Amino acid sequence: MKRRNFIQNTALGSLGVVAGTKAIAGTHEQAKSSSAESQLDKPYKLPLVIATWNVPNATEAAYEVLKNGGSSLDAVEQGCRVEEANAEGQSVGIGGLPDRDGNVTLDACIMNPQGDYGAVVYLQNIKHPISVARKVMEETPHVLMAGSGAEKFAVSQGFPRENLLTEASEKAWKQWLVEAQYKPIINIENHDTIGMLTIDKNGDIAGGCTTSGLAYKMAGRVGDSPIIGSGLFIDNEIGGATATGLGEEVLKTVGSFLIVELMRQGRSPQQACEEAIGRIVSKNKNYKDFQVGYIAVNKKGEVGYYSIHEGFSATCYAEGKNENFPSDFFNKS
Numbered sequence: 001m002k003r004r005n006f007i008q009n010t011a012l013g014s015l016g017v018v019a020g021t022k023a024i025a026g027t028h029e030q031a032k033s034s035s036a037e038s039q040l041d042k043p044y045k046l047p048l049v050i051a052t053w054n055v056p057n058a059t060e061a062a063y064e065v066l067k068n069g070g071s072s073l074d075a076v077e078q079g080c081r082v083e084e085a086n087a088e089g090q091s092v093g094i095g096g097l098p099d100r101d102g103n104v105t106l107d108a109c110i111m112n113p114q115g116d117y118g119a120v121v122y123l124q125n126i127k128h129p130i131s132v133a134r135k136v137m138e139e140t141p142h143v144l145m146a147g148s149g150a151e152k153f154a155v156s157q158g159f160p161r162e163n164l165l166t167e168a169s170e171k172a173w174k175q176w177l178v179e180a181q182y183k184p185i186i187n188i189e190n191h192d193t194i195g196m197l198t199i200d201k202n203g204d205i206a207g208g209c210t211t212s213g214l215a216y217k218m219a220g221r222v223g224d225s226p227i228i229g230s231g232l233f234i235d236n237e238i239g240g241a242t243a244t245g246l247g248e249e250v251l252k253t254v255g256s257f258l259i260v261e262l263m264r265q266g267r268s269p270q271q272a273c274e275e276a277i278g279r280i281v282s283k284n285k286n287y288k289d290f291q292v293g294y295i296a297v298n299k300k301g302e303v304g305y306y307s308i309h310e311g312f313s314a315t316c317y318a319e320g321k322n323e324n325f326p327s328d329f330f331n332k333s
């Protein structure tokens with residue numbers, strides 16, 4: 001496809017997103033239609049885990065670490081690993097939908113309460129990019145490693161090379177190749193990037209974000225998830241935020257950093273998420289064609305979540321309860 005046509009047809013990747021999200025719909029439980037009472041108006045008692053989408057196994061794994069006195073960093077790594085290892089989830093880790101050349105490429109980042117950050121982009125053949133990101137943070141003088149260098153580093157740290165393209169994802173990709181067509185379709189996803197925020201009993205906050213990125217993306221494309229301030233940001237004095245959805249739009253507005261800075265200025269996590277979505281919507285007349293969702297938490301244990309379209313949800317595990325909450329959203333038309 002010629003570059004001009006590609007750009008016209010994508011308005012960016014509504015394309016990839018659509019193809020991917022269509023394929024992944026149904027691979028995870030739909031958000032429950034809130035029997036659980038949302039707790040946006042009062043703080044949770046710590047410890048607390050909140051994650052994008054309906055991922056009760058991931059939040060449970062993270063909460064288990066916190067309950068046993070583990071650190072928020074260990075908790076977030078363990079939680080993210082659950083979805084990375086879930087071969088049925090086609091947007092994270094093994095089983096992720098590939099780029100248009102058939103390669104599964106993973107992006108992830110992690111932040112600790114001290115403000116340290118580690119990330120990998122365009123990582124192939126390694127199932128747990130969140131753990132490689134942690135190794136980058138803890139074992140190298142760098143913060144961000146890419147591609148074959150990141151893969152070599154992972155192998156040197158003892159991570160096995162594995163084929164991440166499952167039969168189901170290969171089949172979906174081959175079906176997509178028949179037309180290889182990109183058309184904006186209003187969001188229908190119920191799962192995408194996993195972003196997770198954890199606070200231990202002392203109030204120390206960590207975060208992680210892991211994804212296989214847009215399905216059928218151009219080879220080499222990297223989204224918001226591994227980029228500090230976009231897919232994830234933690235300031236242990238204030239709170240944390242993380243994103244899911246069309247990474248290009250999150251990157252252009254540095255969404256997670258924006259949310260943390262808005263909380264610093266006094267907004268609640270919910271107000272800050274709504275304002276960050278408002279920033280995207282106000283700058284993009286095509287907002288009806290793509291989804292972005294944010295979750296946030298502040299030092300007090302208050303949480304927020306908000307998206308452009310219906311369908312996004314957040315899972316919170318706190319006070320002994322692991323609950324999924326459908327998110328409020330901007331586009332009510």
Ligand code: GLY
Nearest residue numbers: 213214223245247
């Ligand atoms: N938010 C995931 C991505 O755009 O890659």
